[in-house]
Amino acid sequence: xxxxxxxxxxxxxxxxxxxxxxxxxxxxxxxxxxxxxxxxxxxxxxxxxxxxxxxxxxxxxxxxxxxxxxxxxxxxxxxxxxxxxxxxxxxxxxxxxxxxxxxxxxxxxxxxxxxxxxxxxxxxxxxxxxxxxxxxxxxxxxxxxxxxxxxxxxxxxxxxxxxxxxxxxxxxxxxxxxxxxxxxxxxxxxxxxxxxxxxxxxxxxxxxxxxxxxxxxxxxxxxxxxxxxxxxxxxxxxxxxxxxxxxxxxxxxxxxxxxxxxxxxxxxxxxxxxxxxxxxxxxxxxxxx
Numbered sequence: 001x002x003x004x005x006x007x008x009x010x011x012x013x014x015x016x017x018x019x020x021x022x023x024x025x026x027x028x029x030x031x032x033x034x035x036x037x038x039x040x041x042x043x044x045x046x047x048x049x050x051x052x053x054x055x056x057x058x059x060x061x062x063x064x065x066x067x068x069x070x071x072x073x074x075x076x077x078x079x080x081x082x083x084x085x086x087x088x089x090x091x092x093x094x095x096x097x098x099x100x101x102x103x104x105x106x107x108x109x110x111x112x113x114x115x116x117x118x119x120x121x122x123x124x125x126x127x128x129x130x131x132x133x134x135x136x137x138x139x140x141x142x143x144x145x146x147x148x149x150x151x152x153x154x155x156x157x158x159x160x161x162x163x164x165x166x167x168x169x170x171x172x173x174x175x176x177x178x179x180x181x182x183x184x185x186x187x188x189x190x191x192x193x194x195x196x197x198x199x200x201x202x203x204x205x206x207x208x209x210x211x212x213x214x215x216x217x218x219x220x221x222x223x224x225x226x227x228x229x230x231x232x233x234x235x236x237x238x239x240x241x242x243x244x245x246x247x248x249x250x251x252x253x254x255x256x257x258x259x260x261x262x263x264x265x266x267x268x269x270x271x272x273x274x275x276x277x278x279x280x281x282x283x284x285x286x287x288x289x
Contacts, residue, residue, distance in 0.1 A: 054141045056081040058134040060088070060102065060113075062151035065132075070123040072130055075116040076150065077109050078102040080137035084113070089147070092121040092130040102134070125159040125188065125274040159274035160185040162192065164253075167268060167286040169261070176261040176288045184251050186272040186279065193271045194245040194256060198264040198288075263289045 060078030078086040079102070091097035098119040106114035122128055131152040138144045166181040184192060245256065265287045272279040 055136065055139045055143075055145050057145045058086050058136055058148045060086065060134045060148065060150050062132045062153070065153060067121065067155045067157070068118075070121060071118045072121045072155070073116070073118050074132055075114070076132070077106045077113045078115060078134040078148075078150070079109070079111065079113040080134075082139040083137045086113070086137060087135040088115045088132065088150075089135060090117070090119040090130060090132045092119055093128055094120045094122055099135070123157060125157050125186075125277055127154055127156050129154045156277070158277055159189060159272045159279040160187075161279035162186075162270045162272055162282045165268070165270060165282050165284045167266075167284050169286060169288045172259060175259050176263065178258040178261045178266060178286070178288060179255060180258065180268055180270070181253065181255040182270050182282060183253050184272065186249075186274055187251050189249050189272045189274045191249060191273050192247045193269075193273065194247065195242070195269040195271070196244075196258065196266055197242040197269075198262060198266045261288045265289075 058078055058080040061076050062074060063076040065075070066073045072090070072092060074088075074090050076088075078088050080086050085101040085103040087099050088102050089097050089099040098117065100115055100117040102113050102115040104114035104116060105112050119130070121130060129152060132150045133147040134150055135147050136145050162182045162184050164181075164183045166179075168179045168181075170177045170179070178196075180194060186192070243258075247254070247256075265285060267285045268283065270282040
């Protein structure tokens with residue numbers, strides 16, 4: 001009898017262990033069903049999202065600007081919902097940039113949000129660009145907005161024009177001579193151009209020589225001219241005649257002598273060329289009759 005009880009107890013314990021083992025084996029699959037509970041979720045923990053800042057961008061406008069000989073004058077307004085005054089920065093190709101507060105009275109906005117100041121800029125002939133930005137006024141939250149661009153205009157600087165044109169006529173060996181004197185003010189020019197034009201009233205007004213420059217007594221040597229005709233006019237016709245001379249780069253007072261000029265009223269234009277741009281024209285006229 002005792003032997004039978006021992007056998008029965010052994011079977012009971014074995015069955016219980018088997019049930020426990022089976023229950024343990026079935027526990028993990030319960031964690032693999034969709035949407036597992038946190039105790040079963042062993043995936044890496046993702047970092048929390050970054051905070052959303054409450055700071056606002058500044059607003060404004062560049063309303064006017066003007067290039068004034070080596071400087072740019074900028075005017076407009078700028079404001080920020082978080083406070084002020086807003087700092088406005090203008091940067092050109094001449095460092096450093098200039099920063100000023102937008103604290104002037106602006107009638108259009110009805111508040112002290114205006115700005116108007118000057119920033120140095122390049123006087124060299126060519127196309128230049130500058131930018132104006134409004135700097136953010138932070139409210140202490142993160143992230144802080146960047147500066148707000150207001151405008152980035154371009155402007156063109158023309159070469160310095162020649163000045164002080166003087167024209168005179170004389171006779172030299174029975175030939176009409178036209179003297180063209182001017183001051184060349186450009187220091188970086190590629191060349192300068194002298195443009196002569198006149199009205200041909202009779203066939204014999206066309207000179208056999210469109211004008212050969214000569215060196216004035218005691219003066220500097222002049223470059224060899226390369227006269228060309230804009231529209232060659234035969235001696236049998238009348239109309240507008242033209243001669244163009246290109247001079248080499250130089251600065252200072254220049255004199256050119258043109259011989260064999262016709263008996264006519266001659267219009268003279270002098271222009272400097274630099275960086276592919278032409279200066280304002282210096283012009284005048286004189287009669288060679």
